[in-house]
Amino acid sequence: xxxxxxxxxxxxxxxxxxxxxxxxxxxxxxxxxxxxxxxxxxxxxxxxxxxxxxxxxxxxxxxxxxxxxxxxxxxxxxxxxxxxxxxxxxxxxxxxxxxxxxxxxxxxxxxxxxxxxxxxxxxxxxxxxxxxxxxxxxxxxxxxxxxxxxxxxxxxxxxxxxxxxxxxxxxxxxxxxxxxxxxxxxxxxxxxxxxxxxxxxxxxxxxxxxxxxxxxxxxxxxxxxxxxxxxxxxxxxxxxxxxxxxxxxxxxxxxxxxxxxxxxxxxxxxxxxxxxxxxxxxxxxxxxxxxxxxxxxxxxxxxxxxxxxxxxxxxxxxx
Numbered sequence: 001x002x003x004x005x006x007x008x009x010x011x012x013x014x015x016x017x018x019x020x021x022x023x024x025x026x027x028x029x030x031x032x033x034x035x036x037x038x039x040x041x042x043x044x045x046x047x048x049x050x051x052x053x054x055x056x057x058x059x060x061x062x063x064x065x066x067x068x069x070x071x072x073x074x075x076x077x078x079x080x081x082x083x084x085x086x087x088x089x090x091x092x093x094x095x096x097x098x099x100x101x102x103x104x105x106x107x108x109x110x111x112x113x114x115x116x117x118x119x120x121x122x123x124x125x126x127x128x129x130x131x132x133x134x135x136x137x138x139x140x141x142x143x144x145x146x147x148x149x150x151x152x153x154x155x156x157x158x159x160x161x162x163x164x165x166x167x168x169x170x171x172x173x174x175x176x177x178x179x180x181x182x183x184x185x186x187x188x189x190x191x192x193x194x195x196x197x198x199x200x201x202x203x204x205x206x207x208x209x210x211x212x213x214x215x216x217x218x219x220x221x222x223x224x225x226x227x228x229x230x231x232x233x234x235x236x237x238x239x240x241x242x243x244x245x246x247x248x249x250x251x252x253x254x255x256x257x258x259x260x261x262x263x264x265x266x267x268x269x270x271x272x273x274x275x276x277x278x279x280x281x282x283x284x285x286x287x288x289x290x291x292x293x294x295x296x297x298x299x300x301x302x303x304x305x306x307x308x309x310x311x312x313x314x315x316x317x318x319x
Contacts, residue, residue, distance in 0.1 A: 015088050019148035022085045025078040026110075026141045027292065032071035033117070033137060034288040037130070037191060038281055042120065044068030049118045050076075075114060082106050082144055089147055098303060099150055106143035113137050131188035134288075138184055141292055142299040149300060163250060165308040172239050173305050177298040183232045184291055186225040191284075198222040202275045203230075229271065236264040236294075256301055263294035 036042055044064035045052035052058040052069050086103035093099050116133040165173075190196060198218035199205035205214055205223050214220045243257040267290045273283040 012088075012092065015085075015092055016151055018081065018085050018088065019144075019151045022078070022081040022144050023141075023148050025074065025081050026144045027289070029071070029075050029078050029113075030134075030137045030141055030292055031285055031289060032067075032074055033134065034285055035281075036068055036071050038279070038284050039064065039067055041065075041067040041071075045072070045121070047122055049121045075117070079110060079114065082110050085144070085147065089151060093150060093154065096150055097307070099147070102143050102147040102150065106140065106147055109136055109140035109143060113140050130192040131185055134188040134191075135181060135185050138181070138292060138295050142296045145296045146299055146303055149303075163253065163304055163308050165247070165253070165305055169239075169242065169246070170305040170308060172242075173298070173301045176235055176239055177295075177302050179232060179235065180291075180295055180298055183225070183228045184295065186221075186228050187287075187291070190221055190225045193218060193221050195219075195221040196274060196279050199226075200275065202272045226271075229268070233264055233268055236260050252304065253301075256297055256304075259297045260294060260301075263290055263297065266290045267294060 036044075041064040044062065044066070045058070045068045046054070048054045050072065052065065052072070053060070058065055058069065086107045089099055090103050113133065113136045116129065116136060120130060120133065195218035198216065199214075199222045201207040203226065204210045205219055206212060214223050240257040240260045243253050247253040247257075267287065270283055270287040270290055273280065274287060277283050
């Protein structure tokens with residue numbers, strides 16, 4: 001990052017620790033939300049929020065209550081961690097171009113995420129709204145993750161401030177990241193419409209009749225997601241190979257591309273495992289975690305692309 005003027009030793013180690021803790025907390029919140037959905041624990045605390053069954057500390061304990069209450073507790077802690085991280089980052093490395101925007105996004109999307117969760121408890125869990133809730137959670141995690149990377153970039157452990165990515169590749173990265181969000185939404189809709197097992201075969205709805213059209217709404221939702229995910233798989237691999245061939249000597253791009261390929265393949269495997277295991281809790285949580293990591297990597301490529309455009313313009317002025 002060309003406008004970083006301070007050395008890593010001048011950055012408070014506490015800020016780095018806070019950044020790591022905040023990132024972990026956001027991942028736990030996201031997985032906790034997925035766990036609440038998978039176990040049907042959304043009403044574990046009744047329709048009261050932020051209290052649980054109208055109590056600060058509930059007296060009648062059930063498994064659903066423990067899961068929901070724990071999720072709320074971790075979410076509350078994450079609000080304080082991320083807010084502290086945003087303020088501290090703003091003050092410490094606010095001169096870095098992306099810091100202030102990411103600080104704002106991390107807090108705003110976390111608040112929206114919390115409000116959507118509260119709304120689901122108070123007014124009921126509508127599938128479309130709950131799918132949007134996961135998408136918001138994804139952006140929130142990615143924002144905190146990118147803010148953490150900015151903090152660690154100060155140490156100059158990796159060269160990420162002088163890259164120049166060609167315009168065509170930048171456009172592909174932007175488009176792919178947006179499409180990733182669309183695919184995530186279709187997957188969340190499958191979950192909240194309870195259409196995970198609408199098709200019991202893989203990769204087709206019915207492997208014995210691969211050319212037959214879905215016959216129910218739930219089959220359409222399931223197969224719509226699979227079709228979108230198939231295009232996403234091809235696109236991620238094609239783009240990653242292009243990056244590997246053209247920028248194999250740029251470590252951050254090289255490993256981002258490698259990570260993208262690994263995560264998309266794991267995502268496909270975990271998606272198939274959900275069908276094969278008939279929605280095993282562990283495979284479902286893995287599916288949510290892997291797409292979060294993939295989206296975060298793609299978001300980092302977006303950050304590098306926006307920075308690359310600035311570097312390109314600077315080089316033209318110098319020339």
